[in-house]
Amino acid sequence: MPGIIDRLSKRLKAYRTPGYYKKYDYHWTMVVDLDKCNGCAACVVACHAENNLPTVGKDECGKSRAFNWIRIERYVEGEYPDVKVKFIPIMCQHCDKARCELGCPVYATYHNQDGLNVQVYNRCVGTYTCATYCPYDVRRFNWFTYKWDEPLDQQLNPDVSVREMGVMEKCTFCIQRIRVAKDKAKDEEREIKDGDVQPACVQSCPTGAMVFGDLNDPNSSVSKLAKSRRTYRLLEKYNTEPSVIYLKRVMDGSSKGHEERHHV
Amino acid sequence: MKKVPIYIIVAVITFAIGYNVNARYFSNRRPVQPIAFSHKIHAGDNDIPCLYCHIYANKSRVAGVPSVQRCMGCHKVIKTDSPKIQKLTHYWESGEPIPWIKVHNLPDHVYFTHKRHVKAGVECQSCHGDVEEMDVIARVASLKMGWCLRCHMNEEVKNGKDCWTCHK
Numbered sequence: 001m002p003g004i005i006d007r008l009s010k011r012l013k014a015y016r017t018p019g020y021y022k023k024y025d026y027h028w029t030m031v032v033d034l035d036k037c038n039g040c041a042a043c044v045v046a047c048h049a050e051n052n053l054p055t056v057g058k059d060e061c062g063k064s065r066a067f068n069w070i071r072i073e074r075y076v077e078g079e080y081p082d083v084k085v086k087f088i089p090i091m092c093q094h095c096d097k098a099r100c101e102l103g104c105p106v107y108a109t110y111h112n113q114d115g116l117n118v119q120v121y122n123r124c125v126g127t128y129t130c131a132t133y134c135p136y137d138v139r140r141f142n143w144f145t146y147k148w149d150e151p152l153d154q155q156l157n158p159d160v161s162v163r164e165m166g167v168m169e170k171c172t173f174c175i176q177r178i179r180v181a182k183d184k185a186k187d188e189e190r191e192i193k194d195g196d197v198q199p200a201c202v203q204s205c206p207t208g209a210m211v212f213g214d215l216n217d218p219n220s221s222v223s224k225l226a227k228s229r230r231t232y233r234l235l236e237k238y239n240t241e242p243s244v245i246y247l248k249r250v251m252d253g254s255s256k257g258h259e260e261r262h263h264v
Numbered sequence: 265m266k267k268v269p270i271y272i273i274v275a276v277i278t279f280a281i282g283y284n285v286n287a288r289y290f291s292n293r294r295p296v297q298p299i300a301f302s303h304k305i306h307a308g309d310n311d312i313p314c315l316y317c318h319i320y321a322n323k324s325r326v327a328g329v330p331s332v333q334r335c336m337g338c339h340k341v342i343k344t345d346s347p348k349i350q351k352l353t354h355y356w357e358s359g360e361p362i363p364w365i366k367v368h369n370l371p372d373h374v375y376f377t378h379k380r381h382v383k384a385g386v387e388c389q390s391c392h393g394d395v396e397e398m399d400v401i402a403r404v405a406s407l408k409m410g411w412c413l414r415c416h417m418n419e420e421v422k423n424g425k426d427c428w429t430c431h432k
Contacts, residue, residue: 025423112426120427122373161373161432175428176375183380 024115026192027215027243028173030202031225032089034249036209039072039087043201043210047091050174050200052160054146065143069171070201086249089210091201092117092138092171093234093242100130100139108168114178115215115243119170126166135235136242139170173212174199194220215243294402295365299351301401308396314388321388325377329364332356367403368392375432386415 047053047070056067070091077084094117100109101117108123109130131139145165148156156162159176163169174197181196194213202210213222222245225231230248233241287293306312315321320328336356339349355362370376381391389395393404405411416424423429 110427112428113423116428118428120431122431123427159375159432172428176432179375179428183377186380187383 021111021113021115024216025113027115028094028178028197029115029213029215029222029226029243029245030091030173030199031211031222031245031247033209033211033225033247034086034088035230035247036207037087037089037249038207039074039085040206041072042204042206043070043089044068044072046200046204047171049155050157050160051172052156052162054148056146060143065141067140067146069138069140069169084251086251088246089201090136090138090234091244092173093136093240093244094171094173095240095242097239097241099133099135099238099240103129103133105129116173116175118172118175119168121161121163121167121169124167126168128168130168135238135240139168142167142169293367294400295367297365297401298363299348301348302399303395303401304397304399314395321378322382324379327378332360332362367401368407370407373431375430 047068048055051069053069054067056065060066070089073088073090075086075088077086094115096111096115098109098111098117101111104110105127106123106125108120108125110118110120112118126141128141131137131141142163142165157176159180177199178192178197181192185192185196192214194217197212199212202212211221211225213220215222215226217223225247226245228247230250231245232248233245306317307314317330317334318327319330319334320326332352332355335352339352343349344353352362382388391405393402395401412430413425415421416430418424
């Protein structure tokens with residue numbers, strides 16, 4: 001019996017070691033062009049609708065129980081007539097070397113073969129460790145079992161489970177849509193093409209600031225955008241290797257990019 | 265040898281009888297359906313393929329409970345004097361669906377698709393049992409995660425061990 005436990009724990013330890021996969025099947029990546037982002041928050045709304053997120057209201061937000069998988073952060077420079085505003089949408093960065101995965105005591109969050117950092121709701125016991133480990137503050141905790149009022153429960157997405165109290169959750173890169181695309185690709189006996197998968201935020205973005213695709217494919221639009229000279233990733237000094245790539249906003253007269261001043 | 269106390273024997277026998285009665289008549293494995301439909305007559309004796317009635321099994325996530333129209337396609341002419349068929353005709357004439365009771369029910373957090381399994385060449389019988397020999401449809405598999413993993417732990421199932429392949 002101890003032999004089995006030893007073997008199992010060794011395997012699980014190998015599994016949670018950062019960089020466990022030599023090469024992902026797909027490396028899902030999002031590129032956010034901040035030059036195009038105007039902070040309209042359509043992505044936030046789309047995410048709420050797609051992923052069955054509750055709207056908790058002003059009071060709960062004041063108690064730092066805000067509920068959103070993607071948020072828009074604002075950076076305002078200067079006084080009124082001469083003001084410069086920058087926006088940055090922040091969702092789960094799906095780090096290749098994710099901190100949250102190291103913290104979870106029950107292996108509820110792990111890296112899968114597609115380079116996604118995924119959360120297993122049924123396994124989660126709600127220790128909040130992953131949220132404290134996350135440098136981007138993107139994990140959200142179900143403090144209550146949220147209810148939807150009478151007509152609104154009809155709009156819940158059947159492809160996404162409704163989470164209960166005591167469960168941690170976060171952006172999944174709309175894994176249910178990736179699953180549908182994989183299913184379709186398998187029927188047609190091919191790999192997923194560029195543009196087959198669009199998360200809800202990418203689909204709703206009116207300016208096309210967000211692009212989603214496979215970084216393993218050298219011809220995909222994200223791979224082309226990732227070669228840009230404006231690329232940076234959030235809190236690179238922590239060496240988490242995020243899968244979300246931002247393209248710097250270049251503004252005339254702005255001393256620094258907000259990325260250097262980005263603190264969480 | 266020590267004697268086994270009589271109350272333990274009584275308890276064991278009572279438990280065994282109770283368990284069997286419960287499993288046979290009260291469990292959700294073998295519910296009493298609104299029409300006593302026999303898969304044995306249809307799929308067994310008359311060799312109707314599964315996909316003739318469960319038409320979506322190779323195209324969709326759900327296999328599909330056949331519509332009353334599909335039943336009436338044959339039963340307008342076949343065995344119309346039987347009381348069971350007259351019950352069916354009543355549903356047909358009143359324009360109501362038959363309130364079949366679901367036997368194979370998966371929880372909401374499971375993503376299961378019939379299409380992928382049928383296209384991978386999994387026989388219907390390997391999960392649903394020998395339906396063509398059942399007079400009353402019954403669930404033979406536990407449909408628990410460990411039962412799914414008997415196949416999914418094999419290397420042939422691509423990404424079969426990943427949680428998000430089946431959970432949502």
